[in-house]
Amino acid sequence: MPDYDYDLFVIGAGSGGTRAARVAAAHGAKVAVAEEYRVGGTCVIRGCVPKKLLVYGAHFAEDLKDARRFGWQVPDTCAFDWTCLQENVLAEVDRINAAYTDTIGNAGAEIILQRATVSGANEVTLADGTKKTAKVILIAVGAHPAVPDCPGSEHGITSNEVFHLDAIPKRILIAGAGYIANEFAGIFHQFGAHVTLMNRSKEILRGYDLQIRDRLLQISMMKGLEFKFDATFQGIEKGDDGCLTVSMSGHDPVTVDMVLFATGRLPNTAGLGLDSAGVALDDKGAVVVDADNRSTCPSIYAIGDVTNRIQLTPIAIREGQAFADNLYGGKATTVDYDCVPSAVFSHPPIAGVGLTEAEARQKLGSVKVYSSDFRPMKNVLANRDERALYKMVCDGETDRVVGIHMIGPDVPEIIQAAAVAVKAGLTKAQFDDTVALHPTMAEELVLLK
Template sequence: MADEYDYDLFTIGAGSGGVRASRVAAAHGAKVAVAEEYRVGGTCVIRGCVPKKMLVYGAHFAEDLVDAQHFGWTIEGKRFDWAALRDHVQNDVTRLEGLYGQTLGNHNVTIFAERAMITGPHEITLASGKTVTAKYILVATGARPLVPEFPGSEHVITSNEAFHLEALPRRILIAGGGYIANEFAGIFNEFGCKVTIANRSDTILRSYDASLRDRLLQISMVKGIGFLFNTEFESIEKQDDGSLLVKLTGQDPCEYDAVMVATGRVPNTEGLGLETVGVELGKKGEIVVDAFSKTSVDHIYAVGDVTDRVQLTPVAIREGQAFADSVFGPGETYAVDHSCVPSAVFSHPPIAAVGMTESEARNSLGNIKVYQSDFRPMKNVVAGRNERSLYKMIVDAANDRIVGIHMIGPEAPEIMQAAAIAVKAKLTKADFDATVAIHPTMAEELVLFK
């Protein structure tokens, strides 16, 4: 395309957004290069949603093996080998990393396995000292876990290290109330660890519907997970036996074998040279972009968690696709619609949601209808497990349009993917009512609300 530059596009960061943007741009005929200082695949593939979901699968067997007895199965000599699961997961991560690299290679994208920084207009300098130029630069460096500073904070781990533990901790404290904290709490609890969640507020999963938050809290406590609210770290002291003596505000000192911090994530914008060319950053260090992912500098774009919009892998992928199509494709420029994005928490049991919560709908629309189904899944009934699922549908009373669906229960995320299409398409409660149920399923509750 542009002969005066070495590349049409140079992408910094080979995570989900960067890989998609680079691949699509190359498919449109652009000459593309990517720099990645760690491993191709980014947070999701290497140290995020993919390996975490594999651990979630492994954790589910703890209850499934117990429930199996009620279905006629006799299982003797069962035991759990953390190292075996950990290594299987890491082997698959390596396999996926290879596939991502192969995809870029198949599209003739040049990969530089080193750090890169912007050193001037259209100019990138690699850690090796090599300097290249590009007509467009895309920053897709993602985000990293935030570790607060306090005496002894060097002893904590984050979700990054949780995948590589030599052994499972007998007692683990997890700081945070978001999806990462609750997901790992469920995982470690099912693996036999004594889990305590410490949260600086009195609410977990604050962006989710209150009914689902309360239900997960109740179920988690029944499963043996402890909760400490309105508390923050004062200090951590490593003792002679290797245990950690943790002092939290308002709490007596308590010993743990590991402390995991899941108190948020910060954009990876340091050391990229953004200030060299005048790229505007937000208060949290995020790159400020417009609807089309363009920064304050015309030839520099950014997608994914480094922009602090919606920090979800599928969103980063869509942003990367939209950028590549708009800048390098033959069609018209278009932007990603960040509204009505479905999400899930892979807790035990999982949560899934799309659209407005009940509170948001009341504040925004005023007159709404709320339909709810509180039931015990058939499998739990047979297994003698009292755990109940909860489905909610929020409807705009003015036009019968469904503006939100919220679920907690087995396979909720799998069910939500299809239901989210209906909410995004602005279907009505009458449309759901007119759909015949698949029986017996949990999902049929969505078309049987009264």
């Protein structure tokens, strides 16, 4: 048997790589993890965690206004200190980064804070030129924001840079209409910026239920967000005053202070050396893997966003767990990608699990849909004309709930429990048999008509 430096070498210390390394080490494997930036990956350092904290901060804009209707003497003008929020958010990122680092070390895995590339089926090369060998190599390098190929694209920023802005822009154009675009649209709007969303198609949040995303579009426009549909970049010009003029197809040019690209994410496989080991990539640059996360090279595996299956942190974590348990724990484990809940922390947020109405009609044919379109109690007293919409999609033959989709305050918190019910295959009758918890918004799930 060859003598390797490690049983497992993990490239990338994000959520998936960290879980795989920790669990493999706990099973007794000799493990090393290489990370070129900071331990924690996209989610912790420049993604869902700091972004959710910005979402919390943004909500105070409306909450402070609403508080007057609840008897609080809030001044008409409340100053917002971006630097204060930014420093507190980045301090929390530092704390979690340290916790992730400690977790890997405490599990007995070695952390190498350098970029590593693949230089053979069982070899990696570090940035300083050192070569290491491993019986198994795990690719967990994640993905990066896509930047449109247009003149002047260097003047725009991506979600990576948002957390380090010197100030909130007065006018911002956000390119894209997926979850990242809509989340930052809500954040910047509540922080006082005029927001323009630009999208190459006619719809937002493709993949979510049509009624739910239409409701978000309606509310967003009511709040003052501006949308440019069927628009593609023609160029971005920076003026002497620092302002950016964006030319686009089908619309007049727009002048803003900042352009944010939120047009998808691409796997981080460029320059990784995977071709040296015969690792196949798809047309998006993602590592092609089988159900056990093994690539076309038997000794190289991949998990998380770099495989471009479902780009969600909990999926990467489950894939990392399954990989480690399979190879080092003697547990035959595969990840079930059915009924994965998701949420968009827009303003208001949306959440869903299972089949949309359109998907259910195409797959099942016979479908029954139940819904509740209501004004949340808090919005009523706050005199805020903003309605929530809950929707349940059922198999018309069996009454089984195959999808739940929601928009309104706190729906991401509600959908987690609802996802358990959908995953378990419960029926509409079983929802109806459950006593409502009053007064809550969640009770609408057992009162749908």
